[in-house]
Amino acid sequence: MKAKSWFNLHHFCGFFFGLLLLWVSFTGTLAVLSYEVQYLSDDKFQASQPYQGQVNWQQLEQQLNQHYSGYQIQDARLQSSDYHAGEVRIRNQQEVKYVYFDATTGHITGEGSYGRYSRFLRDIHRNLSMGAEGKWLVCLMSLLLIGLFISSFQVYKNWWHGFKRLPSYFKASNKRSFWSDSHKLSGVYSLWFIAVMGFTGSFYLYEHGASQLGAPIYKVPLVATANTDEQQALPFSQLLETAKQHWPQLEIRQFSYPVSYNGSFSVSGQTDAMLTIDRGNTLWLDMYTGKVLNQQRAQELSPLVRLGDAMDYFHFGTLGGLTTKLIWFGFGLILCVLSITGMRMYWLRVRRQQPSILKWLGAGGVFSVIIILVSTYLTIVNFAQFPNNEGTAPYLYSSQ
Secondary structure (H helix, E strand, O other), X not given: OOHHHHHHHHHHHHHHOHHHHHHHHHHHXXXXXXXXXXXXXXXXXXXXXXXXXXXXXXXXXXXXXXXXXXOEEXXXXXXXXXXXXXXXXXXXXXXXXXXXEOOOOOOEEEEXXXXXXXXXXXXXXXXXXXXXXXXXXXXXHHHHHHHHHHHHHHXXXXXXXXXXXXOOOOOOOOHHHHHHHHHHHHHHHOHHHHHHHXXXXXXXXXXHHHHHOOOOOOOOOOOOOOXXXXXXXXXXXXXXXXXXXXXXXXXXEEEXXXXXXXXXXXXXXXXXXXXXXXXXXXXXXXXXXXOEEEEEXXXXXXXXXXXXXXXXXXXXXXXXXXXXXXXXXXXXXXXXXXXXXXXXXXXXXHHHHOOOHHHHHHHHHHHHHHHHHHHHHHHHHHHHHOOHHHOOOOOOOEOO
16 A cells, blocks of 8 residues: 555544544443542442452342342443442342442442443443444544554554654644644553553454354253243342352352343352453353353353453453552553544644634534534433333342
């Protein structure tokens, strides 16, 4: 390809949908530390002591029975960081609540609704609150990042010199030079981050496509014996104890009751398998008898599935706990600066032609603005209407 063709490719990837790419990058950057901001906002999100690997499920169950009698328990999970409180989702016929608890003691620390800061940012970043169609748009942004990464080496010759070239802050007579230097500086320092986001995002694009085509990624759990009498399921502490006896090496981090009477109770967590998410290790039980129905070990998953699980650590910056989260947050901001300076450079380049804002944005820019406004609106509306949009579920196991 000629130099002009590389430049056109770089321009298309960075500007045509530049505003949408900036929006996805910005919301993703904020989402990296969303749980930490949530942690600081209210004591209920804070564990009284760091989690040490053993959850007091029995005490939690007693607390739920005492304070939330009559509510259906749907699921529970721990956060990835040991200083965060765990959460249990419960509901009755009128509402859905999220109850937070200290994993070590099992004591309840507070309650809240679906409308949390972390959920808001993750919903708007993951799929723009537009379901499967929105996720297509978000995942496709990864292809633009890959295009930017590849074309950068052709557009910016001798790019490695850019590590020590500071922007021309004091050359007020040459604003375009300042924005160009700022763009190159943020670009060379964030090259590795662009590659990570582009690669992990493209893998999510593959996973989303596979799921839309109905290709199974994880095992499909066996269902329990059909129940027609609306029998009460076993308490979760009893089912978790059965799971622990069957699989002693499993560090249980989440469980879930099914949404139907003939479904199965699932238990997930961590073993000694590296870079795997909780669902990689899952046990399914009959919720009425405690019989083990199926088991999935991370070590037995295909290399492609294991790679997909590892993507989460690199995409969300959870690889090294809070330290890597802060690094990801910082480079996420640099990626946003890269988008802003690139768009500013293009404006300075064409402003002599006195284009209107619409002409400058182009069809891709107008489309991006519409998507940003619609996604923000839908996210706010979805949060305001929840829990009415979840529907009703059968009562499987209720607090006494």
